Structure formats: structure tokens, C-alpha cells
Amino acid sequence: MMMKKHAMLALAAATMTLGLAACSTTGGIVTDFDREQNFASYQTFSWADDNPMTVIGARVIPKTLEPRVARAIRAGLEAKGYRYVEDVTKADFAVSFTIGTRDGTDIIESPDLFWTNRPNWRWGMGYYPVLTPTPVMRTEVREYTEGTLAIDIYDVTRRAPVWHGAATRQLTRKQLRGEPGDIEGGVTRILAGFPPG
Secondary structure, eight states, X not given: OXXXXXXXXXXXXXXXXXXXXXXXXXXXXXXXEOTTOOGGGOXXXXXXXXXOEEEESSSOOOTTHHHHHHHHHHHHHHHTTOEEOSOGGGOSEEEEEEEXXXXXXXXXXXXXXXXXXXXXXXXXXXXXOOOOSSOOEEEEEEXXXXXXXXXXXXXXXXXXXXXXXXXXXXXXXXXXXXOOOSHHHHHHHHHTTOSOO
């Protein structure tokens, strides 16, 4: 099945994106495309499968998220002048998307000058900081969850992936509780690179 193959390719691309995202906790947008593909001929698109969303990672993604992301992607592509068709065999390109999460930990060590000079803080005496050769170190552990939304586009005639875009960012507490955040804005930023110029 062509579309099942596309779903597996999307999963591989999203896994690669999460691997790249592991290098940074600040987030960002990554795009890549087939340099030999003629994107100017594209006019119509469809979903690559009946269920265009793939989920990777340990966290449960609410099913209500799939239609919202799908609507945002469809609206974003239609705003660029592409026309949606139901039958994938009549489309110029097919679209799937992947949502994934990754938990991480930052460990930050920094000198704590207050605790280093604490013996010099006495009632009724002046403060005279002492430079010690081994300052007291403060260790701060910060846990975070990073989310990635990846959009993959396939050429229907060639049956090959031709464009990949992904956004990665740290999720807020509200998003971890199930509030989806600015999906439309994220999709718009990803699709800003499609078609490639």
C-alpha cells in the first residue's frame, strides 16, 4: 500500500527530527526537500492516509488534536492556493503529519556566592567577602518536555517524500495538561518554507 509506506516514511522523518531536536532545548523550525522535485506543477493535495497523524513518544496525545492540526494544515495549504481533493490518486501531492514528545533534563551548576560567604555575615559586624579557592556550588535540576510537530509531503506520481518541515519547542504546563496552544501559528511557521524557494 502506497499510503502505508508513506506513513512509515513520515515516522522515520519525524524520528530524525526529534533526534536533531535533542541537541537543543530552545526549539526551532527545520525544513528539508528534494532538490530535483518540480514544486511549481503542484495544484492539488490530499491526505496520505485515512488517519494522517502519527504519534511518537511516551506521552498520550489527545485524539481531539488530530482534527485541529489537520484543519490548520489544510487551511494553510489552501491559503497558498492549493486545492484539497478527497481522492489521493487525483492529487498532485499527499500530506501526513507527526506529533511527538521527548522528556529531558537540564542540570546547571553555578557558584553560590551567598553560601560561600555566609560565615562573614554576623550580627553587628561588617561584611567582608572572602575569596575561597573552592566556592560552594549550587546544582539546579530542571525537567522539561519538548514537543515536535512534523509535516511531510509526498509526490503522488513518484510515490516519494519530497518535503519535510518540523517545529520543536518546550511545552508549557498548560499544554502538558491537554491545552493545545497555538497550533495554527505553528503550522503557519512550518509551511512558510513550502514550496521551497
